[in-house]
Amino acid sequence: MAIFFDNNSTTPLNAYVLEAMMPFLSEFYANPSSIHTAGRKARDAIETAREQVADLIQSHPSQVVFTSGGTEANNLAIRGAVCGMELDSIAISPIEHPSVRDVVFSLQKQRSVQELAVNSNGQISTDSVAKFIENNSNFLMSVMLANNETGCIQPVSTIAEMVRSSAGFMHTDAVQAAGKIDVNFEKLGVHMMTLSSHKIYGPKGAGALIYDKAIDIAPLIFGGGQEKKLRSGTENVAAIVGFGKAAELAKEKLKENYAYLLGLRARLETQLKDIPDIVLFGDKSERLPNTTFFSLKGIDGETLLMQLDTQGIEVASGSACGSNNLKPSHVLAAMRIEETLAKGAIRVSFGLQNTSQEVDELIDFLKKFTNISTSH
Amino acid sequence: MKLPIYLDYSATTPVDERVAEKMCQYLTVDQMFGNAASRSHKFGWDVDEGITLARKQVADLINADPKEIVWTSGATESNNLAIKGIAHFYQSKGKHIVTCKTEHKAVLDTCRQLEREGFEITYLAPEENGLLDLAKLEAALRDDTILISIMHVNNEIGVIQDIAAIGELARSKKIFFHVDAAQSAGKVPIDLQEMKVDLMSFSAHKIYGPKGMGALYVRRKPRVRLEAQMHGGGHERGMRSGTLATHQIVGMGEAFRIAKEEMATENDRIRMLRDKLWNGINDMEEIYLNGDLEHRVSGNLNVSFNFVEGESLIMALKDIAVSSGSACTSASLEPSYVLRAIGRNDELAHSSIRFTIGRYTTEEEIDHTIKIIREKVEKLRELSPLWEMYKDGIDLSKIQWAAH
Numbered sequence: 038m039a040i041f042f043d044n045n046s047t048t049p050l051n052a053y054v055l056e057a058m059m060p061f062l063s064e065f066y067a068n069p070s071s072i073h074t075a076g077r078k079a080r081d082a083i084e085t086a087r088e089q090v091a092d093l094i095q096s097h098p099s100q101v102v103f104t105s106g107g108t109e110a111n112n113l114a115i116r117g118a119v120c121g122m123e124l125d126s127i128a129i130s131p132i133e134h135p136s137v138r139d140v141v142f143s144l145q146k147q148r149s150v151q152e153l154a155v156n157s158n159g160q161i162s163t164d165s166v167a168k169f170i171e172n173n174s175n176f177l178m179s180v181m182l183a184n185n186e187t188g189c190i191q192p193v194s195t196i197a198e199m200v201r202s203s204a205g206f207m208h209t210d211a212v213q214a215a216g217k218i219d220v221n222f223e224k225l226g227v228h229m230m231t232l233s234s235h236k237i238y239g240p241k242g243a244g245a246l247i248y249d250k251a252i253d254i255a256p257l258i259f260g261g262g263q264e265k266k267l268r269s270g271t272e273n274v275a276a277i278v279g280f281g282k283a284a285e286l287a288k289e290k291l292k293e294n295y296a297y298l299l300g301l302r303a304r305l306e307t308q309l310k311d312i313p314d315i316v317l318f319g320d321k322s323e324r325l326p327n328t329t330f331f332s333l334k335g336i337d338g339e340t341l342l343m344q345l346d347t348q349g350i351e352v353a354s355g356s357a358c359g360s361n362n363l364k365p366s367h368v369l370a371a372m373r374i375e376e377t378l379a380k381g382a383i384r385v386s387f388g389l390q391n392t393s394q395e396v397d398e399l400i401d402f403l404k405k406f407t408n409i410s411t412s413h
Numbered sequence: 414m415k416l417p418i419y420l421d422y423s424a425t426t427p428v429d430e431r432v433a434e435k436m437c438q439y440l441t442v443d444q445m446f447g448n449a450a451s452r453s454h455k456f457g458w459d460v461d462e463g464i465t466l467a468r469k470q471v472a473d474l475i476n477a478d479p480k481e482i483v484w485t486s487g488a489t490e491s492n493n494l495a496i497k498g499i500a501h502f503y504q505s506k507g508k509h510i511v512t513c514k515t516e517h518k519a520v521l522d523t524c525r526q527l528e529r530e531g532f533e534i535t536y537l538a539p540e541e542n543g544l545l546d547l548a549k550l551e552a553a554l555r556d557d558t559i560l561i562s563i564m565h566v567n568n569e570i571g572v573i574q575d576i577a578a579i580g581e582l583a584r585s586k587k588i589f590f591h592v593d594a595a596q597s598a599g600k601v602p603i604d605l606q607e608m609k610v611d612l613m614s615f616s617a618h619k620i621y622g623p624k625g626m627g628a629l630y631v632r633r634k635p636r637v638r639l640e641a642q643m644h645g646g647g648h649e650r651g652m653r654s655g656t657l658a659t660h661q662i663v664g665m666g667e668a669f670r671i672a673k674e675e676m677a678t679e680n681d682r683i684r685m686l687r688d689k690l691w692n693g694i695n696d697m698e699e700i701y702l703n704g705d706l707e708h709r710v711s712g713n714l715n716v717s718f719n720f721v722e723g724e725s726l727i728m729a730l731k732d733i734a735v736s737s738g739s740a741c742t743s744a745s746l747e748p749s750y751v752l753r754a755i756g757r758n759d760e761l762a763h764s765s766i767r768f769t770i771g772r773y774t775t776e777e778e779i780d781h782t783i784k785i786i787r788e789k790v791e792k793l794r795e796l797s798p799l800w801e802m803y804k805d806g807i808d809l810s811k812i813q814w815a816a817h
Contacts, residue, residue: 050440062433062623068424073727073734074417076424105486105625108645108655136645136654143644235658240440242486242625242658257642259526260489260519269519270489271425271618273625276658 039349040395044388045185045213045328046353050279051238057282058240061275069272070261079274086281093284094215094230096222096247102267103277106244107212107233108136113246113257113268114208114229115140118177119148121255124206126176128153128169130161130191131371132184137210138367141179149173153180155371159189159319166196176205182214182225186368186384187319188328190218197226206252212236212244216287217295217325228252234276238389239283243276294389299326301387301396308400312407316378318369327388332381333407341383341406348402353384416732418778422619422712422771423568423596424736428664429621429772435667436623439463439660460659467666474669475594475603475613477630483649484662487627488595489519490642491614492562494629494653495591496523498639499560499612500532503589507557508532511550514754515539516564520593524562541756542705543572551582560589565597565613569751569767570704571713573601580609589637595619595627599672600680600710605630611637617661621772622668626661629653679772684711686770686779691716693783697790699803701761703752712770717752717761720800721793726766729789733782736767 041049061082067075069083084098091098104110115137119127126149129141141150151173154165161180169178178200183190193209200207208229214220216237222230229252234243246267248254260269287294306329309315314334333341338354345352354366365379374382385399419427428436439460468479485491500510512524514536524534535553539545545563554561561583566573576592583590591612594603599620605613610632617626631637631652645654691714694700699719718726723737737749748762757765768782794800802809 055437055440059433062428062436063430064427066425066427067419067421067734071421071424071734071736072724073421073736074731075419075421075734105490106655106658109486109643111645112643112654134645135647139644139646139654143641240658240660242661258490258493259522260492260517262518262522269493269522270487271616271624273486273623273661275623276625276661 039351040391040398042350042352042385042387042391042395042399044391045188045236045384045386047235047241048238048388049390050240051283051286053286054239054279054282058275058279061278065274069274070263082274082278083272086277086284089281089285090232090245091247093288094211094220094222094232094247095224096230100222100247100250102246102248102264103272103280104244104246104268105242105273107134107210107231107236108244109257110231110233110244110246111136111210112140113254114231114248115177115179116144116257117254117267118206118208118229118252119144121253122206124175124177125149126151126173128166128173128176128178130180131155132159132161132186132368133179133181134185134210134212137179137181157372157374158321159184159187159368159372160322161191161196163192163195163199166199170199170203170205174204177208178205179208179210181210181212182220182230183211183218183325184319184368185213186366187322187330187372188213188325188386189319189322190214190324193227194225201226213325216284216291217298217327219291222247229254234280234283237283237287240276240279242273243280245280295326297389298387301391301393302326302329304393304396305329305385305400309403312403314407318372318374318382327386329385331383332378333403334378334381336381336407338381338383341381344406345399345402348398350399350402353386354382414775414777414781417734418732418782419734420768420770420774420778420782421734421736422774423571423767423769425618425624426621426771427773428623429668429671431671432622432664432667436660436664439663463659463663467662470666470670470673471615471628474598474673475605475630476607477605478633481605481630481633483629483631483652485627485629485653486625487618488517488593488614488616489627491616491627491629492517492519492591492593493523494639494642495612495614496520496560496562497527497642498652499589499591499637500527501640502638503559504532507555507559509535509555509558510560510562511535511537511553511558512562513537513539513545513564515543515567515569515751516562517568517593517595520562520564539755542708543567543570543703543751543755544705544708545574545579547575547578547582550579554586554588558586558588560591562591562593564593564595565603566594566601566710567704567751568596569749570715570755571596571710571769572704573597573708573710576610577608583611584609596710599669599676600712602676605632617665617668620668620672623661623664625658626665628665680711683770683774686774686776687712687714689776690714690768690770690779690783693779694786697787701757703755703757703765714768714770715765716768717757717765718790719761719764720797720803721764721790723764723766725793726764726789729793730766730785732785737765
């Protein structure tokens with residue numbers, strides 16, 4: 038059976054989550070906007086899920102807006118806040134996910150857009166934040182909580198404090214961080230936060246925007262007025278229920294899961310260091326427990342990836358959303374990693390279904406592969 | 414017989430077992446759960462195959478090319494993408510849009526948003542039977558009209574608009590034509606090789622597929638361009654970004670496949686049940702059928718019970734899950750804007766019940782429904798002073814009510 042080491046792109050659905058979802062496909066299928074008993078049952082299920090999701094990041098259920106996923110939540114946060122409050126400028130980190138980058142750059146015609154700086158350890162420079170704040174007021178800043186490629190955790194609470202003290206607005210994409218590290222909406226001090234279900238063993242097709250109700254967000258999608266008019270369209274009840282259950286499980290087992298994933302990674306990285314010419318990215322920073330991003334000098338990432346694939350080991354060469362193009366990772370470029378080295382980058386992201394034996398299989402293969410590659 | 418009896422198939426439908434089975438194959442760890450955008454490994458490829466098949470299944474039902482299908486999170490998003498996408502892309506050509514007062518909120522509220530952005534919208538009133546008068550539509554068109562948006566089947570009264578004829582008109586004037594087909598796909602034949610429709614919105618959960626899933630048909634010849642409303646990752650040829658919910662896409666594909674195969678026989682059975690329901694109650698006093706009966710989707714019956722308040726009737730009919738108006742607006746106690754638009758007065762609009770029959774409705778359920786309706790309406794009317802006055806021959810419309 039194949040080994041899936043690409044859990045930052047998506048995760049398998051947890052069996053308990055599936056069990057929680059199934060009745061809402063077959064038995065309790067009514068439209069949650071219907072006022073009959075069956076409809077109210079679906080409504081109640083959504084409200085329970087709202088509590089579970091709020092609980093994962095210690096926010097209030099009334100702060101949760103369900104969306105079709107992380108991409109939509111990022112679009113809603115950025116376009117919604119910028120248009121809803123008529124903000125003049127936007128600053129983002131250069132390592133954001135395309136769903137943040139692309140929506141920000143789509144607003145470039147009407148608003149000023151600036152990129153912050155990132156250091157070679159994959160950390161956003163707070164100096165660049167300070168510099169931006171000096172020259173801007175009435176702005177939105179978006180910095181992800183943890184990067185999808187390097188796993189580096191960003192100083193979001195520090196940045197949010199700087200942003201708040203100058204009356205700006207702060208969004209964080211916490212899609213990769215939630216469920217893997219302790220995330221506290223209140224303590225982070227951000228105005229908006231994006232979450233995704235399928236990164237935490239929930240189903241695809243559900244996400245959430247968590248927001249501070251003091252701010253005005255303009256909706257992206259108009260219609261029936263669901264989700265307090267912030268997101269129209271019949272709710273994806275089964276997926277939302279699954280998202281709720283996944284959030285509950287993630288919260289319950291946060292420490293246990295953290296330790297388990299960290300153990301797998303330590304096993305990998307300790308052995309990786311035996312391989313000559315290996316370069317780890319962002320490993321000097323605090324990282325998510327499950328992510329390792331590395332290059333083998335002189336070896337092309339795509340080649341290695343295909344070789345691994347023939348062995349039934351699935352990894353990523355960058356973010357999945359960017360896999361259609363073979364440009365080097367924009368994250369590594371921003372960290373000023375040299376292009377040939379960046380092109381060799383492989384991301385291993387562990388999930389709860391992975392085992393130590395699987396890690397050893399990867400190591401065995403890499404050792405064999407580097408011996409062959411360097412011997413001729 | 415299991416209670417409550419579900420007669421709210423236009424609000425949503427249960428997922429067909431065959432669909433659920435397909436979806437499960439793409440959900441669990443031992444199966445295909447990859448990210449379709451991961452082109453580099455096999456997990457991603459298996460998923461891509463499932464999506465390709467689903468795209469074909471959806472396209473097949475409406476006789477379109479799979480390349481013309483864009484996945485969305487549902488018909489609401491499809492309607493938003495179609496209308497705002499055209500408006501934003503072609504605004505230099507004109508800023509006028511024509512639609513109808515009885516469209517779904519997803520169309521009307523999107524149009525209202527465009528009004529705030531400086532577009533001009535004409536909201537046509539339908540005739541009393543719910544159908545549009547094409548001459549009135551033609552008269553509303555202007556040189557700066559860029560889009561006509563008319564739904565195929567109305568969600569409340571089930572009437573079927575003449576999409577083919579409107580398409581001819583739109584094409585002859587070089588105006589884009591969008592159709593909200595959320596309520597018609599799988600119920601009414603759609604042939605996009607024949608119909609001159611440029612954009613068409615679909616929902617999965619109205620035809621036994623999953624919620625949270627829809628599609629937008631975007632014609633390739635002649636080409637229609639849209640400004641994306643959601644950015645990031647460039648999925649769906651740049652028109653709609655975001656990780657595709659594989660199990661939902663596959664579920665929609667299977668639902669559309671089943672619909673294509675079974676539509677004809679299913680429609681006959683459903684129409685028979687609908688007619689049985691109507692025949693079982695239409696001898697009651699003071700009841701009114703809303704919308705044309707002939708140009709109507711087979712599973713819909715919308716009836717106003719004069720002198721009975723719709724919400725109380727729904728409560729009294731607790732063994733039958735029905736709507737007064739559409740689900741999306743049922744949270745408000747406003748009378749149905751659709752019934753108001755076809756000229757029903759407030760009282761009749763308030764006393765309407767929408768029965769929608771579907772795949773799992775049985776004859777026994779219809780018999781029981783007829784019985785309960787007759788009983789409950791009679792009971793509620795017994796409690797109504799207005800009914801009493803009506804029975805005494807007082808013309809209620811002539812009464813001057815005292816202000817308090």
